[in-house]
Amino acid sequence: MRKLKYVVNCLENEQKLDVKYKNHILSGRYDGSMECHIQPDWLLIYEIDEEYLYLLRTGTHSDLFN
DSSP, X not given: OHHHXXXXXXHHTTOXXXXXXXXXXXOGGXXXXXXXXXXXXXXXXXXXXXXXXXXXXXXXXXXXHO
C-alpha cells in the first residue's frame, strides 16, 4: 500500500513519475485515461484535470483488461 500512496502523492503534487512506473496514456476502453505501473503487474488507471485527480481502477493486467 505504501507504493500506491507514494504514486498518488506524486500525482496529487504534479510531480513527474520516474520512468520505472511506465506512466502512459491509454486507448480503447480507457481512451484518454492514464496508466502507471505501481509494480510490474499492479496498475493504476487515473485521470487528472486542472482541479482533481480521479483514481479510476487498480489491479493486475488481467483484472483491468480481460
